[in-house]
Amino acid sequence: MTVATMAPPSTLPRLLAGVGPEGAVGLHEHSEIHGELPAVARRSRKTASPLIDEIELAGLRGRGGGGFPTAAKLRAVVGARGRPIVVVNAVEGEPASVKDQTLAEAAPHLILDGAVAAAGAVGAHEVIVCMCERSPAAQLAVAQAIEERSGASDGAVRWQVAEVPPHYVASQESALVSFLNGGPAKPTLMPPRPSQRGVGGRPTLLSNAETFAHVALIARHGPEWFRAIGTAAQPGSALITLIGPIAYPGVYEAEHGSSLTSLIDAAGGLTEDVRAVLVGGYAGGWVDARHIRALALCEEGLAPYGSRLGAGVVALLPASACGLAETARVARWLAMQSAGQCGPCVHGLDTLAGTLEQTLAGSDASNHSARLSYLTSIVARRGACSHPDGTAQFVASALNVFAGELADHARHGHCDGCRRPGMLPITTELPR
Numbered sequence: 365m366t367v368a369t370m371a372p373p374s375t376l377p378r379l380l381a382g383v384g385p386e387g388a389v390g391l392h393e394h395s396e397i398h399g400e401l402p403a404v405a406r407r408s409r410k411t412a413s414p415l416i417d418e419i420e421l422a423g424l425r426g427r428g429g430g431g432f433p434t435a436a437k438l439r440a441v442v443g444a445r446g447r448p449i450v451v452v453n454a455v456e457g458e459p460a461s462v463k464d465q466t467l468a469e470a471a472p473h474l475i476l477d478g479a480v481a482a483a484g485a486v487g488a489h490e491v492i493v494c495m496c497e498r499s500p501a502a503q504l505a506v507a508q509a510i511e512e513r514s515g516a517s518d519g520a521v522r523w524q525v526a527e528v529p530p531h532y533v534a535s536q537e538s539a540l541v542s543f544l545n546g547g548p549a550k551p552t553l554m555p556p557r558p559s560q561r562g563v564g565g566r567p568t569l570l571s572n573a574e575t576f577a578h579v580a581l582i583a584r585h586g587p588e589w590f591r592a593i594g595t596a597a598q599p600g601s602a603l604i605t606l607i608g609p610i611a612y613p614g615v616y617e618a619e620h621g622s623s624l625t626s627l628i629d630a631a632g633g634l635t636e637d638v639r640a641v642l643v644g645g646y647a648g649g650w651v652d653a654r655h656i657r658a659l660a661l662c663e664e665g666l667a668p669y670g671s672r673l674g675a676g677v678v679a680l681l682p683a684s685a686c687g688l689a690e691t692a693r694v695a696r697w698l699a700m701q702s703a704g705q706c707g708p709c710v711h712g713l714d715t716l717a718g719t720l721e722q723t724l725a726g727s728d729a730s731n732h733s734a735r736l737s738y739l740t741s742i743v744a745r746r747g748a749c750s751h752p753d754g755t756a757q758f759v760a761s762a763l764n765v766f767a768g769e770l771a772d773h774a775r776h777g778h779c780d781g782c783r784r785p786g787m788l789p790i791t792t793e794l795p796r
């Protein structure tokens with residue numbers, strides 16, 4: 365797996381500065397690369413921490429997929445009653461994404477610094493780092509980084525690492541809170557949001573691992589530095605997991621608004637013709653390859669193509685593969701990842717995956733497209749969490765981009781591409 369930074373070098377790397385192939389950056393080296401984390405003015409009874417204002421001015425949005433403004437979350441935690449607690453979501457439940465795992469393995473101190481700074485800003489003394497059961501290397505890097513910091517001035521933060529089950533919905537925020545409270549790792553109804561009542565009933569600042577790493581850099585360099593790259597609406601950089609027929613698949617740090625073609629060039633170029641690109645992963649959307657040259661890696665650049673950056677997955681589909689077969693396989697996996705609690709999610713996703721499979725096999729030639737569109741419209745916004753919404757968006761984009769192939773499959777059944785081994789990664793674990 366490649367870990368690299370794309371141009372411009374004068375402004376990047378940020379998160380991946382000093383990262384090499386030889387394992388995690390240790391505490392001493394980390395301080396040499398980034399400088400010491402400045403003491404964060406702790407929130408007092410009367411005043412909010414200036415760091416929250418700086419994060420707001422920086423325009424940082426969460427990197428866990430939803431893109432929620434981070435400062436608003438910090439303010440919600442500060443405004444809630446009770447002693448806050450910080451949760452780092454480094455679980456990365458989506459199998460196509462490895463950016464948090466890679467960051468945790470390579471630069472664990474940056475994530476921990478961000479958690480320390482955020483804890484200071486909201487007045488928390490405890491941080492729980494949630495890691496996936498199936499990421500032992502990332503877990504080891506984080507455990508060693510915490511060990512290295514023992515005795516260091518971490519603002520009296522107490523650390524805990526939690527191993528979270530490796531299924532997709534376990535890393536949704538309310539599922540994590542439920543799990544940390546001793547329940548199943550399955551989403552619960554919101555509100556209350558974790559910021560209001562989360563772990564132990566306390567206000568909980570729960571953010572993505574990469575988000576915390578950006579907080580660590582904003583605490584050091586301020587909002588203007590952060591905004592020096594990226595777009596006005598989406599400043600800064602993001603970690604992108606790039607997979608598919610390219611010379612060096614891996615995790616890249618890219619400036620928001622930079623072109624997809626520059627990312628592909630930085631990764632050594634295409635090794636095969638491409639039919640489409642999936643941006644935003646399994647809650648994102650397919651975009652036809654003819655738009656690749658026009659695509660910019662930011663929300664405003666992707667919205668006209670019905671896609672979003674989400675947690676930063678960019679998956680290129682080789683022209684020899686079948687986009688519908690890939691979509692059907694992942695849709696079946698997503699249906700199996702349902703936490704089994706909400707009817708439209710349990711039955712709707714299963715029916716959606718089944719209808720897609722039947723259409724691919726050529727056994728549903730009548731009105732297949734309309735039925736699939738109808739199914740995507742009725743599952744969205746009907747669950748306790750946004751799992752069905754993401755799945756509906758993913759499938760709906762496939763119906764649009766692969767409309768010609770859909771009609772062909774409905775008439776003639778499986779194509780040669782259907783017989784290729786699946787390209788988009790899925791896992792075998794089911795919700796428990």
Ligand SMILES: Cc1cc2nc3c(=O)[nH]c(=O)nc-3n(C[C@H](O)[C@H](O)[C@H](O)COP(=O)(O)O)c2cc1C
Nearest residue numbers: 426427428453456457533535536537571572575751
């Ligand atoms: C099905 C599902 C899976 C999710 N998995 C993750 C995940 O692996 N990592 C993550 O940070 N956020 C994940 N999220 C989003 C979290 O619920 C939450 O919004 C996020 O951790 C907040 O961090 P942020 O504000 O820094 O983006 C998931 C959401 C859903 C609906």
Ligand code: SF4
Nearest residue numbers: 703705706709747749
């Ligand atoms: S929408 Fe699906 S995954 Fe989300 S809580 Fe309901 S059953 Fe579980």
